[in-house]
Amino acid sequence: MNARMAKREPLDIxxxxxxxxxxxxxxxxxxxxxxxxxxxxxVQVEPDIPVLWVDHGFNRPATYRHAEDLTRRLxxxxxxxxxxxxxxxxxxxxxxxxxxxxxxALKDFSARMKLEPFKRGMxxxxxxxxxxxxxxxxxxxxxxxxxxxxxxxxxxxxxxxLFHWTxxxxxxxxKEHDLPNEWDYFDPAKADDKRECGLHAAWGGQVVGxxxxxx
Numbered sequence: 001m002n003a004r005m006a007k008r009e010p011l012d013i014x015x016x017x018x019x020x021x022x023x024x025x026x027x028x029x030x031x032x033x034x035x036x037x038x039x040x041x042x043v044q045v046e047p048d049i050p051v052l053w054v055d056h057g058f059n060r061p062a063t064y065r066h067a068e069d070l071t072r073r074l075x076x077x078x079x080x081x082x083x084x085x086x087x088x089x090x091x092x093x094x095x096x097x098x099x100x101x102x103x104x105a106l107k108d109f110s111a112r113m114k115l116e117p118f119k120r121g122m123x124x125x126x127x128x129x130x131x132x133x134x135x136x137x138x139x140x141x142x143x144x145x146x147x148x149x150x151x152x153x154x155x156x157x158x159x160x161x162l163f164h165w166t167x168x169x170x171x172x173x174x175k176e177h178d179l180p181n182e183w184d185y186f187d188p189a190k191a192d193d194k195r196e197c198g199l200h201a202a203w204g205g206q207v208v209g210x211x212x213x214x215x
Contacts, residue, residue: 005147010161013147014041014131017159018049021128026050026079028118028132030187031059031067034170036074036179038133038162043074049131051076052121056113057087058097062184069180079125081117097188110189122154134160137167 005013018025027042027049029035042049053067071078083090090113091097098105122130130151151158162170174181 001148002146006164010038010165011041011044013159013161014045017129017131017157017161018042018046020157024127025129025131026052026125026127028052028130030054030185031063031070031182032133032185032187033181033183034167034174035133036070036181037165037170037173038131039070039074039076040173040177040179041161042131043076047075048077050125050127051078052118052125053078053080054114054117054121055080055082056117056189057083057090058113058186058188060184060186063182063186066180066182073179079121081121083113083117085112087113106189114189119154122156127156130154130156130158132158132160133162134158135162135165 005016008016025046027038029039029051030053039051042051059067067078070076085093090109094105094109098109100106134145136145145160145163147160147163149158149160173179
């Protein structure tokens, strides 16, 4: 499947992925830079495709405005999932957001504020196919993946139609389709672009495997 899809355009990959799982495909987003490309591709094929978004409560104002704008422009069937505690609650109990020097605290934040609500969303939406905006240029961990992978963390077929696209190609697509971008994005579960929050890493599977209520 990867050999075949590597020769196809992202829109065709999206079509094939959705055909594989009628009414059981979703797309996830965090409204980071270039996310509009994948969302635009997906709604062209399936306008009502569920869009799973974990809003951990720590997004910057520009990201929330971007989410509102894209949702209106593309008519997104947005399915937001929130942590069981608010951002204010987290800060009151745990203090400031963890830094890159404190890996245990970063993983704990990811588990509480991102992985648990994401797992809840995946359980409720129960997708067979999970479309993502993963690209090989994003970090070393993702460079070792491919367009299609078996996701063991959440039990779905993970499809990344834009996996081989560069930033330049993404920029061109945004301009061609008059789509907005968002550069003020920050994910406290990663703290920097080279770290994984757990959604696409093996350690995240160990966390969600313990059960959402126990995180």
